[in-house]
Amino acid sequence: MAEKRTYEVIFIIDPDVAENEVMQLSEGVQKIITSQGGSITKTEMMGKRQLAYEINHKRNGTYVLLEVEGSGAEIAEVERRMRVNDQILRYMTIRVDEMRRRADKLKDRRARKAAKKPASGKAIKAVAQTEPEEEESVA
Amino acid sequence: MSSNYEDRDRDRDFGFEREYDRTMPRGPRRMMRRKICRFCIEKVDLIDFKDVKLLSSYVPERGKILPRRISGVCAAHQRMLAEAIKRARNIALLPYAAD
Numbered sequence: 701m702a703e704k705r706t707y708e709v710i711f712i713i714d715p716d717v718a719e720n721e722v723m724q725l726s727e728g729v730q731k732i733i734t735s736q737g738g739s740i741t742k743t744e745m746m747g748k749r750q751l752a753y754e755i756n757h758k759r760n761g762t763y764v765l766l767e768v769e770g771s772g773a774e775i776a777e778v779e780r781r782m783r784v785n786d787q788i789l790r791y792m793t794i795r796v797d798e799m800r801r802r803a804d805k806l807k808d809r810r811a812r813k814a815a816k817k818p819a820s821g822k823a824i825k826a827v828a829q830t831e832p833e834e835e836e837s838v839a
Numbered sequence: 840m841s842s843n844y845e846d847r848d849r850d851r852d853f854g855f856e857r858e859y860d861r862t863m864p865r866g867p868r869r870m871m872r873r874k875i876c877r878f879c880i881e882k883v884d885l886i887d888f889k890d891v892k893l894l895s896s897y898v899p900e901r902g903k904i905l906p907r908r909i910s911g912v913c914a915a916h917q918r919m920l921a922e923a924i925k926r927a928r929n930i931a932l933l934p935y936a937a938d
Binding site for chain 2 (some may be wrong): 751
């Protein structure tokens with residue numbers, strides 16, 4: 701649990717909640733996170749939009765997106781609080797640091813491949829065959 | 840770790856075409872245009888579940904995920920796409936089932 705993780709927390713607030721209350725709610729959520737030792741790196745109010753399907757007989761909802769850095773304990777706490785809050789129709793947390801690392805790796809690999817040879821059917825195959833050995837020698 | 844995912848996918852595609860050719864003479868001759876993955880061309884490494892405009896182009900009317908045999912998306916990107924669509928469904932950005 702020592703390493704830092706990045707999460708995206710997205711939640712939908714009841715459309716009947718007044719605008720200033722929406723701000724309060726989102727600030728409340730952020731306060732829970734910071735009090736648990738997490739830090740908020742990005743806040744995005746995605747605004748009111750139509751839901752693709754009804755949730756609690758509501759057709760609209762206000763979306764709020766937070767990007768959180770922390771150990772994971774604050775996520776557990778904030779999810780627990782959101783579950784009991786009737787004003788929050790739905791929430792979802794996604795761990796993004798691993799996804800981003802994977803994307804970087806793909807980008808890296810592509811850059812290396814492009815540097816080796818300009819694309820042509822046979823050339824690519826030849827590169828693919830020699831690649832494993834080269835990777836081992838690098839490692 | 841031995842080979843690149845793009846290379847693996849290329850091999851699989853060859854196999855598919857060979858099989859298709861064997862059955863070709865039977866039916867009426869259909870034009871088979873080679874489909875290419877648009878995510879590979881655009882060099883997309885990450886498909887965001889919040890990008891509703893992009894995702895909805897792979898979700899037809901009924902709300903199902905468009906199979907890659909129709910869209911031409913490569914296996915690796917189809918996996919990313921499917922995951923993003925499922926996440927978008929969870930948070931009501933996309934429908935589980937329409938009408």
